[in-house]
Amino acid sequence: MDSVTQAALGACIGGAVASRTLGRAAFIGGAALGTLPDLDVMLDYGTAIANFTQHRGFSHSLFILVPLAVALALALHRWKPQLSRGRWLAFTLLILVTHPLLDSLTTYGTQLFWPLGPPVGTTSIFIIDPLYTLPLLLAVLYGAFKPPAPRAQGVALALSSAYLLWALGAQTLVDQRVEEHLAGQGLAGAPRMVQPMPFTTLLWRVTVLGADERLEMVTGPFEGDRPLTVERFPRDPALIEQLVSFREGQRLFWFTDGFLDVSIRDSSLLATDIRLGVPGAHPFTFVIARQDADGEWSATASTQEPRPTMRNDALRAFWSRLSGEAEVLCMATFEALPAGETCS
Known part of the structure; x- marks a missing residue:
C-alpha cells in the first residue's frame, strides 16, 4: 500500500x-x-x-x-x-x-x-x-x-x-462470474488474475493468459446479468521463451508469475509487467536484451522505459463505467461505451 x-x-x-x-x-x-x-x-x-x-x-x-x-x-x-x-x-x-x-x-x-x-x-x-x-x-x-x-x-x-x-468477498464474486465464461472457451484452468480497478472495489479487472493471447475483462461483483466484454491481446510464446533465456528475464517472469507482455522495438527486447496499470499505460517496462545486425540477442543491464501517460479523458471514462453511465470500458483505448457497443 x-x-x-x-x-x-x-x-x-x-x-x-x-x-x-x-x-x-x-x-x-x-x-x-x-x-x-x-x-x-x-x-x-x-x-x-x-x-x-x-x-x-x-x-x-x-x-x-x-x-x-x-x-x-x-x-x-x-x-x-x-x-x-x-x-x-x-x-x-x-x-x-x-x-x-x-x-x-x-x-x-x-x-x-x-x-x-x-x-x-x-x-x-x-x-x-x-x-x-x-x-x-x-x-x-x-x-x-x-x-x-x-x-x-x-x-x-x-x-x-x-x-x-x-x-x-467481492473478488470471489467476480472470479465466480467469469469462471463459467472461461470454461466455455476452454480456459477454466488458464492463469488468471482478478484485481480491483484504481481506488475502488466495485469494479474489477480480470486478466487471463491463453497460449497465444491474453484476455481482458472489466466487471463488478453486482453485474451478474450484464454481458461480459472480452478484449483480446496477442501473446507471443516465442518471445516469452527468448525472455526467460536471460537471467534478468527469468527473475522478472518469476516476480510477475508470468503476467508479462514481451515485445521487440528498435532491436530491443522489452518486457512489461501487465499486472499494474492498464494496456497502453503500464508503468513498468524494461529493456532486457538487444539484437545485433546478425539477429543474435545479447543480455544487457536492464533499464526501465519512461512511463506512458494516460489519455486526458481517462478519469472521465473510468467514472462513467463505475457510476453505470457507461456499460463498457475498453482497456485497449480506455474509453467508455454505451450498452450494445463493443471494443474495437
Whole structure:
C-alpha cells in the first residue's frame, strides 16, 4: 500500500496499544515504525529489474521483522519502562507485521517469506484505496487532538479490516462470474488474475493468459446479468521463451508469475509487467536484451522505459463505467461505451 496508508495504519495501532501511556508519542512512533519496511526503496541493487523485484524483499520478510520487533520491544522497554514489556511487544510486532501483510493483499505482492519462495499477492485491493485509509486517518487525527483515544483507533482498525474482508468477498464474486465464461472457451484452468480497478472495489479487472493471447475483462461483483466484454491481446510464446533465456528475464517472469507482455522495438527486447496499470499505460517496462545486425540477442543491464501517460479523458471514462453511465470500458483505448457497443 502507499506510504500514507502504512503510516496511518502504524499510527492507529500505536494509538490503540499505547496512547494511554505514551500519549501523542504513540501515534508518532507508530507512524514511523509503520513506514520503516519501505525504506528499502533507497537501496540500489544495480539494475532496473533488480531494484523492481527486490523491493518488498528482505525488509518485508516475517523472518526479519518478527525478530526485529522483539529486539525493538526489549530496547524500548529499557528506555520507557512505564509501558509493560508485553505492550511494547504488541506495539512493535503488530505494526511491523501488519505492514507486509497488508502489502500482500495488493497486486504487487510481498516477499513475506524471503529468502524462501515467490512473492505473495492476493490482488484483492488497489495500492491506494481511500475507503480503507480514511477511517485510519480520522482516528489518528482524533487521537492526536484528544489523546488518549484507544477506542477510536480500535473502531477504525475494525472498520478497515472489515473493508479488507469485503474486498476479498467481492473478488470471489467476480472470479465466480467469469469462471463459467472461461470454461466455455476452454480456459477454466488458464492463469488468471482478478484485481480491483484504481481506488475502488466495485469494479474489477480480470486478466487471463491463453497460449497465444491474453484476455481482458472489466466487471463488478453486482453485474451478474450484464454481458461480459472480452478484449483480446496477442501473446507471443516465442518471445516469452527468448525472455526467460536471460537471467534478468527469468527473475522478472518469476516476480510477475508470468503476467508479462514481451515485445521487440528498435532491436530491443522489452518486457512489461501487465499486472499494474492498464494496456497502453503500464508503468513498468524494461529493456532486457538487444539484437545485433546478425539477429543474435545479447543480455544487457536492464533499464526501465519512461512511463506512458494516460489519455486526458481517462478519469472521465473510468467514472462513467463505475457510476453505470457507461456499460463498457475498453482497456485497449480506455474509453467508455454505451450498452450494445463493443471494443474495437
